[in-house]
Amino acid sequence: MTRVAIGSLMQETNTFVPFPTTLRTFEAFYLHRGEEMLSRYGAARVEVPAFLSVFREAGVEVVPTIAAHAGASGIVARADFEMLLGEMLARIRAAGKLDGVALALHGAMVVEDEPDAEAEIVRRVREVVGPGVPIGVSLDLHGHITAAMLQDGVFYVGYREYPHVDMWETGERVARLLLDAIAGRRRPVMALAKRHMIVSAVRATTGAEPLASIVREARRHEAAGACLHASLFPVQPWLDVPDLGFAALVCADGDKASAQRIADDLAARAWEARHGFEPELVPLDEAIRTGLSASGTTVVSDIGDSPSGGAAADSAAVLRALLRLGADRAGRLTYLTLCDGAAAAKALAAGPGARIRLRLGHHASPADGAPVEVDAVVRSLSDGVFTMRDAGAEGSVVQLGLVAVLAIGDIRVAVRSNPAFEWDTGLFAAFGLELRHAALVFVKSPAHFRVAFGPHAARILVADTPGPTCGNMRRLRLHRVTRPLFPLD
Ligand SMILES: [Zn+2]
Incomplete structure (x- = not known):
């Protein structure tokens, strides 16, 4: 029987907020441990219950670890991050042999001594599960995507929509591709292209121009079969970290060159459209x-x-x-x-x-x-x-x-x-x-x-x-x- 661990550690950091994010911040939003993950989401249409739905249907044995969300807030304290990630890793370690790991992350979490928390989470999960076990990750479209996140055997799928009305669907996409990767039906490879630009959240909705056209291009590349998932990350701008910018992150089936071509194309389109992202603000x-x-x-x-x-x-x-x-x-x-x-x-x-x-x-x-x-x-x-x-x-x-x-x-x-x-x-x-x-x-x-x-x-x-x-x-x-x-x- 296929065995998959699932976990979630989500927070959108705003480095301008004058207070830290601690365990209490997570507890106030939610923190589900182990089996609690299977019931505590209730009817919420978000990533983890979508993972569960796909895995249940496929007859996969699920190992729940922890699911914690702190919404958006200040920089995460290292000790509190260690407590949460440490518990996730301990539960993965205790699970023994696994065939895959599904994670729901945000992408823009900053820990006090680590501006790229997601790269660290994935690296440390890898250290526990060992090489060859696919790791599938869902991300928020406001995530800060870095080259360090691109690690062997790890694939990412971002939300397609802002406002985020497709958190469940994103979870489904990750879970399905993870099962394909485990079965050897697909070999996900990733490519990243970035431009150093920030856009106001006011204008960076996916249903309105200029982002809507770039989103359509991403869907066109997917429909043409040149990639599996082309994710766009306009990133949230309240994040003072190196390499902040608009990212195109593309997942293809084995063909890394194709993924890179598409990522480059999408990032170039975002750069061309940069002046169109200026928001209309009223006094x-x-x-x-x-x-x-x-x-x-x-x-x-x-x-x-x-x-x-x-x-x-x-x-x-x-x-x-x-x-x-x-x-x-x-x-x-x-x-x-x-x-x-x-x-x-x-x-x-x-x-x-x-x-x-x-x-x-x-x-x-x-x-x-x-x-x-x-x-x-x-x-x-x-x-x-x-x-x-x-x-x-x-x-x-x-x-x-x-x-x-x-x-x-x-x-x-x-x-x-x-x-x-x-x-x-x-x-x-x-x-x-x-x-x-x-x-x-x-x-x-x-x-x-x-x-x-x-x-x-x-x-x-x-x-x-x-x-x-x-x-x-x-x-x-x-x-x-x-x-x-x-x-x-
Ligand atoms: Zn978001």
Whole structure:
């Protein structure tokens, strides 16, 4: 019987975030050990359950190791990384003889003394399983791909879509190719081509130009049979590491030269299109005035404070501007969120209906701004648990910790305790804030929010807000990247 180990160690590092990622960060997102991996994902349409589905169907014996995700956040502490990777390796070692390993990784994890964590993970898994055992890896399209990741007997498949609505399908592709490699039906070989350019997440969605055309070329190469998988990695830009850039990573069946030709072609197309990735950002005040005066619901991205890019989600920049522009007495509702566990706790202590005075924001990011002092009424309180329903990871359970909905005049702030991703409309709806009742809805997400919020929006704007995930590439203070780097140079 074929035996395959599966594991996952995912985190998207933002090197501008002022706090480290530790074991606690992973535990707050999820950390499944051993057999827990088989049940704890529930109905989530992500990579590991897709591995399990393919392997079960093929009658493969699965050895679960660990699956840990820390979302996006600061640089990972070495000791905590060692604990997680060490446990994965120990479980692989204890499994004895294996025919293959399937890993779900991100690609942009930075450990404090290792800017290329994925290369280290794969190298150390190899040391345990020995040569000749194929290792298949799924990656996020925002991964930072390096030559060091290209190791013998290791293949990679990246998400095809951003917003990431194909995490399950990517897992299936990895699992199927791994079975083909184990059976000797396929011999995956990899080639990489890069260009030193960074692109704002605002414009780097796969359904819109200029990326859409390059994605179509990748699919064309696959359909023509010249490669198995052609993956594009526009990379996330909030990562100050050497060799940062746009990567084309191609997997072919035995023909490395063919893989390299395709990778070179795709990377060249990305470089040609580089000027087309410049984002259209709207000044924050203009976004607020538009939302309060135009008909329907205006959804605005507070891109600079996006937890999916690692930000603390505690910036008060939007709230401060809303109050300055009179949104609290506009006669129409504005919704936003803020991560501030202390404020939520204070609301809990006061109870529903109470009027409280609070300092909101910047507990985790004091260097990025000052809190805003407000008088608010506690409208509701909840444990902050909801199931994603419309953002491509349906079925995933989100844990926001204690949530207090505060009313500051016509402004509603959903104050939560954990900086979870702002992808799903459940973020508001689960706490009684129906989008159709609001003139203005702020979402802390660069692009993924469009999947779920788009259908509810009369218009979508991206505000040029400050923070560690700002949309304006020229504002990034990058020191370790390889220069020249477009568009900085
Ligand atoms: Zn991503």
